[in-house]
Amino acid sequence: xxxxxxxxxxxxxxxxxxxxxxxxxxxxxxxxxxxxxxxxxxxxxxxxxxxxxxxxxxxxxxxxxxxxxxxxxxxxxxxxxxxxxxxxxxxxxxxxxxxxxxxxxxxxxxxxx
Amino acid sequence: xxxxxxxxxxxxxxxxxxxxxxxxxxxxxxxxxxxxxxxxxxxxxxxxxxxxxxxxxxxxxxxxxxxxxxxxxxxxxxxxxxxxxxxxxxxxxxxxxxxxxxxxxxxxxxxxxxx
Numbered sequence: 390x391x392x393x394x395x396x397x398x399x400x401x402x403x404x405x406x407x408x409x410x411x412x413x414x415x416x417x418x419x420x421x422x423x424x425x426x427x428x429x430x431x432x433x434x435x436x437x438x439x440x441x442x443x444x445x446x447x448x449x450x451x452x453x454x455x456x457x458x459x460x461x462x463x464x465x466x467x468x469x470x471x472x473x474x475x476x477x478x479x480x481x482x483x484x485x486x487x488x489x490x491x492x493x494x495x496x497x498x499x500x501x502x
Numbered sequence: 503x504x505x506x507x508x509x510x511x512x513x514x515x516x517x518x519x520x521x522x523x524x525x526x527x528x529x530x531x532x533x534x535x536x537x538x539x540x541x542x543x544x545x546x547x548x549x550x551x552x553x554x555x556x557x558x559x560x561x562x563x564x565x566x567x568x569x570x571x572x573x574x575x576x577x578x579x580x581x582x583x584x585x586x587x588x589x590x591x592x593x594x595x596x597x598x599x600x601x602x603x604x605x606x607x608x609x610x611x612x613x614x615x616x617x
Contacts, residue, residue, distance in 0.1 A: 391544065391546075391561075418602075419602070419603070419604070421605075421606070423606075429610070430592060430608040430609060430610050430611055431545070431592070431606075431608050432608075433605050433606065433607070436603050436604075436605060438601065438602055438603060476544060476545060478545075478606075480604065488533055488550060488552050488558075488604065489547060489550065489560060490535070490547070490604070490606060491547065491561065492537075492544045492545040492546070492547075493544055494542060494543060494544040495544050
Protein backbone atom coordinates (compact mmCIF):
# COMPACT_ATOMS: atom_id res chain seq x y z
CA UNK A 390 0.00 0.00 0.00
CA UNK A 391 1.36 3.36 -1.04
CA UNK A 392 2.33 5.82 1.71
CA UNK A 393 0.44 9.12 1.69
CA UNK A 394 2.38 12.31 1.06
CA UNK A 395 1.31 15.87 1.78
CA UNK A 396 1.16 18.45 0.42
CA UNK A 397 0.84 17.42 -3.23
CA UNK A 398 2.55 20.62 -4.34
CA UNK A 399 4.22 23.65 -2.80
CA UNK A 400 5.71 26.86 -4.15
CA UNK A 401 8.46 28.62 -2.21
CA UNK A 402 10.57 31.70 -2.64
CA UNK A 403 14.31 31.28 -2.24
CA UNK A 404 15.27 31.21 1.40
CA UNK A 405 11.91 29.95 2.66
CA UNK A 406 11.40 26.67 4.49
CA UNK A 407 9.18 23.72 3.68
CA UNK A 408 8.03 20.51 5.30
CA UNK A 409 6.87 17.44 3.39
CA UNK A 410 5.03 14.71 5.25
CA UNK A 411 4.74 10.99 4.63
CA UNK A 412 2.50 8.57 6.49
CA UNK A 413 1.80 4.86 6.31
CA UNK A 414 -0.93 2.63 7.67
CA UNK A 415 1.56 -0.19 8.34
CA UNK A 416 4.49 -0.65 10.70
CA UNK A 417 7.66 0.55 9.03
CA UNK A 418 11.25 -0.64 9.01
CA UNK A 419 12.59 2.38 7.17
CA UNK A 420 11.62 5.54 5.31
CA UNK A 421 13.50 6.78 2.26
CA UNK A 422 13.40 10.18 0.60
CA UNK A 423 14.27 10.74 -3.06
CA UNK A 424 14.18 13.79 -5.29
CA UNK A 425 13.43 13.69 -9.00
CA UNK A 426 13.99 16.55 -11.42
CA UNK A 427 11.95 16.71 -14.59
CA UNK A 428 13.01 14.10 -17.11
CA UNK A 429 15.60 12.57 -14.81
CA UNK A 430 15.89 9.57 -12.51
CA UNK A 431 15.09 9.78 -8.78
CA UNK A 432 18.12 10.54 -6.65
CA UNK A 433 18.60 9.36 -3.07
CA UNK A 434 18.45 12.02 -0.34
CA UNK A 435 17.86 10.42 3.02
CA UNK A 436 17.10 7.17 4.78
CA UNK A 437 15.73 6.80 8.29
CA UNK A 438 15.82 3.41 9.92
CA UNK A 439 13.77 1.97 12.73
CA UNK A 440 15.88 2.43 15.81
CA UNK A 441 17.23 5.80 14.83
CA UNK A 442 19.96 5.22 12.25
CA UNK A 443 19.95 8.04 9.71
CA UNK A 444 21.97 8.66 6.59
CA UNK A 445 21.45 11.55 4.31
CA UNK A 446 21.93 14.95 2.90
CA UNK A 447 23.93 17.85 4.29
CA UNK A 448 21.30 20.56 4.04
CA UNK A 449 18.11 18.56 4.30
CA UNK A 450 16.92 16.83 7.43
CA UNK A 451 14.15 14.44 8.29
CA UNK A 452 12.39 12.82 11.20
CA UNK A 453 10.81 9.41 11.65
CA UNK A 454 8.10 8.74 14.20
CA UNK A 455 8.02 4.94 14.37
CA UNK A 456 4.94 4.76 16.57
CA UNK A 457 2.86 6.93 14.25
CA UNK A 458 4.43 5.47 11.06
CA UNK A 459 5.15 8.99 9.88
CA UNK A 460 8.12 10.84 8.49
CA UNK A 461 8.73 14.47 7.64
CA UNK A 462 11.34 16.01 5.36
CA UNK A 463 12.57 19.47 6.31
CA UNK A 464 14.01 21.79 3.68
CA UNK A 465 15.44 24.94 5.19
CA UNK A 466 16.62 28.09 3.43
CA UNK A 467 15.48 26.66 0.10
CA UNK A 468 17.55 27.15 -3.03
CA UNK A 469 16.51 27.09 -6.68
CA UNK A 470 18.23 23.72 -6.97
CA UNK A 471 15.75 22.22 -4.49
CA UNK A 472 12.99 22.30 -7.12
CA UNK A 473 11.72 18.90 -8.13
CA UNK A 474 9.36 16.18 -7.04
CA UNK A 475 10.06 14.57 -3.68
CA UNK A 476 9.08 10.97 -3.06
CA UNK A 477 8.99 9.11 0.18
CA UNK A 478 9.46 5.37 0.05
CA UNK A 479 8.62 2.98 2.84
CA UNK A 480 9.87 -0.48 3.72
CA UNK A 481 7.57 -2.51 5.91
CA UNK A 482 8.57 -4.83 8.68
CA UNK A 483 8.61 -8.39 7.41
CA UNK A 484 9.70 -11.56 9.11
CA UNK A 485 11.33 -12.75 5.90
CA UNK A 486 13.26 -9.55 5.39
CA UNK A 487 12.03 -6.45 3.68
CA UNK A 488 13.22 -5.68 0.17
CA UNK A 489 10.24 -3.88 -1.29
CA UNK A 490 10.33 -0.11 -1.33
CA UNK A 491 6.87 1.37 -1.85
CA UNK A 492 6.72 4.99 -2.96
CA UNK A 493 4.18 7.72 -2.37
CA UNK A 494 2.72 9.77 -5.21
CA UNK A 495 5.18 12.59 -4.70
CA UNK A 496 5.25 16.25 -3.68
CA UNK A 497 6.12 18.79 -6.35
CA UNK A 498 8.30 21.55 -4.93
CA UNK A 499 8.92 24.72 -6.93
CA UNK A 500 11.39 27.32 -5.69
CA UNK A 501 11.15 30.72 -7.34
CA UNK A 502 13.56 33.69 -7.13
CA UNK B 503 31.50 3.27 -13.32
CA UNK B 504 28.31 3.45 -15.35
CA UNK B 505 26.01 2.58 -12.41
CA UNK B 506 22.62 1.40 -13.70
CA UNK B 507 22.12 1.38 -17.46
CA UNK B 508 18.75 0.87 -19.17
CA UNK B 509 18.17 0.07 -22.82
CA UNK B 510 16.41 1.20 -24.88
CA UNK B 511 15.71 4.75 -23.71
CA UNK B 512 12.67 5.14 -25.96
CA UNK B 513 10.42 2.67 -27.71
CA UNK B 514 7.10 2.79 -29.54
CA UNK B 515 5.10 -0.42 -29.83
CA UNK B 516 1.81 -1.42 -31.38
CA UNK B 517 -0.79 -3.17 -29.27
CA UNK B 518 -0.02 -6.87 -29.06
CA UNK B 519 3.69 -6.61 -29.83
CA UNK B 520 6.29 -7.91 -27.43
CA UNK B 521 9.51 -6.39 -26.21
CA UNK B 522 12.19 -6.64 -23.55
CA UNK B 523 13.75 -3.86 -21.49
CA UNK B 524 17.29 -4.51 -20.30
CA UNK B 525 18.77 -3.25 -17.06
CA UNK B 526 22.47 -3.67 -16.34
CA UNK B 527 24.37 -2.66 -13.21
CA UNK B 528 28.11 -2.73 -12.58
CA UNK B 529 28.04 -2.21 -8.80
CA UNK B 530 27.76 -5.89 -7.86
CA UNK B 531 24.42 -5.20 -6.16
CA UNK B 532 22.35 -8.17 -5.04
CA UNK B 533 18.94 -6.55 -5.38
CA UNK B 534 17.32 -5.19 -8.51
CA UNK B 535 13.90 -3.67 -9.17
CA UNK B 536 11.61 -2.56 -11.96
CA UNK B 537 9.26 0.37 -11.35
CA UNK B 538 6.82 2.15 -13.61
CA UNK B 539 6.04 5.83 -13.27
CA UNK B 540 2.79 7.36 -14.46
CA UNK B 541 1.63 10.98 -13.97
CA UNK B 542 0.23 11.50 -10.49
CA UNK B 543 0.87 7.89 -9.45
CA UNK B 544 4.45 8.01 -8.23
CA UNK B 545 6.70 4.98 -8.67
CA UNK B 546 5.01 1.58 -8.53
CA UNK B 547 6.98 -1.62 -8.12
CA UNK B 548 6.44 -4.19 -10.87
CA UNK B 549 8.87 -6.99 -10.00
CA UNK B 550 12.04 -7.29 -8.03
CA UNK B 551 14.92 -9.71 -7.46
CA UNK B 552 16.95 -10.43 -4.35
CA UNK B 553 19.64 -12.36 -6.18
CA UNK B 554 20.65 -14.16 -9.33
CA UNK B 555 18.00 -16.64 -10.40
CA UNK B 556 15.29 -15.25 -8.09
CA UNK B 557 12.38 -12.92 -8.83
CA UNK B 558 9.27 -11.79 -6.97
CA UNK B 559 6.11 -9.83 -7.73
CA UNK B 560 5.62 -6.26 -6.66
CA UNK B 561 2.51 -4.08 -6.57
CA UNK B 562 1.61 -4.14 -10.28
CA UNK B 563 3.04 -7.34 -11.87
CA UNK B 564 0.23 -8.21 -14.29
CA UNK B 565 1.25 -8.19 -17.95
CA UNK B 566 4.97 -8.30 -17.21
CA UNK B 567 7.58 -11.02 -16.81
CA UNK B 568 11.15 -10.74 -15.56
CA UNK B 569 14.33 -12.77 -15.51
CA UNK B 570 17.61 -12.50 -13.62
CA UNK B 571 19.91 -15.04 -15.23
CA UNK B 572 23.03 -13.04 -14.41
CA UNK B 573 23.62 -10.99 -11.28
CA UNK B 574 24.30 -7.81 -13.22
CA UNK B 575 21.25 -7.99 -15.52
CA UNK B 576 17.51 -7.75 -14.88
CA UNK B 577 15.19 -8.06 -17.86
CA UNK B 578 11.59 -6.85 -18.02
CA UNK B 579 9.39 -8.40 -20.70
CA UNK B 580 6.03 -7.44 -22.15
CA UNK B 581 4.56 -10.42 -23.99
CA UNK B 582 1.56 -8.62 -25.49
CA UNK B 583 1.77 -4.86 -25.03
CA UNK B 584 -1.35 -2.87 -24.16
CA UNK B 585 -1.93 0.92 -24.22
CA UNK B 586 -2.21 0.80 -20.39
CA UNK B 587 1.47 -0.13 -20.33
CA UNK B 588 2.48 3.21 -21.78
CA UNK B 589 4.74 4.57 -19.07
CA UNK B 590 8.25 5.46 -18.02
CA UNK B 591 10.04 2.44 -16.63
CA UNK B 592 12.84 2.75 -14.09
CA UNK B 593 15.24 0.05 -13.05
CA UNK B 594 17.08 0.27 -9.74
CA UNK B 595 19.63 -1.75 -7.84
CA UNK B 596 20.72 -1.85 -4.22
CA UNK B 597 22.56 -3.71 -1.50
CA UNK B 598 21.87 -3.95 2.21
CA UNK B 599 24.44 -2.03 4.24
CA UNK B 600 25.69 -3.22 7.61
CA UNK B 601 23.35 -0.71 9.24
CA UNK B 602 20.40 -2.31 7.45
CA UNK B 603 20.01 0.59 5.05
CA UNK B 604 18.86 -0.39 1.57
CA UNK B 605 19.67 2.55 -0.72
CA UNK B 606 18.47 2.34 -4.33
CA UNK B 607 20.38 3.62 -7.34
CA UNK B 608 18.13 4.29 -10.32
CA UNK B 609 18.75 4.07 -14.03
CA UNK B 610 17.85 6.95 -16.36
CA UNK B 611 14.52 5.43 -17.38
CA UNK B 612 12.95 3.94 -20.50
CA UNK B 613 9.97 5.67 -22.05
CA UNK B 614 7.56 3.21 -23.65
CA UNK B 615 4.57 4.17 -25.76
CA UNK B 616 2.02 1.57 -26.82
CA UNK B 617 -0.29 2.63 -29.64
